[in-house]
Amino acid sequence: MNPVHSLVQPQMDGNVPVAILQILTIGTAYPFSERLHESLPLAKPGIYTIWREAEFMYVGIAGRRLDLK
Numbered sequence: 001m002n003p004v005h006s007l008v009q010p011q012m013d014g015n016v017p018v019a020i021l022q023i024l025t026i027g028t029a030y031p032f033s034e035r036l037h038e039s040l041p042l043a044k045p046g047i048y049t050i051w052r053e054a055e056f057m058y059v060g061i062a063g064r065r066l067d068l069k
Contacts, residue, residue: 024049024059 010017029051030037045063049056 021056024056 010019012018013021030040036042043063043066045061045066048060048062050058050060
């Protein structure tokens, strides 16, 4: 394999680059069964993931329609 080519092509897990999957797995987990953690904002744009134990279920975008003016 051409070493330059391997730098350009990301490692893939199915249709998703491995680097993206790694980013989605870091961070603190906050269970839905608990109240909103005090460190989380009530309204702010951001990315979130939903997991069932170690199984990735969903990724979403929060606050897309917020008026930040």
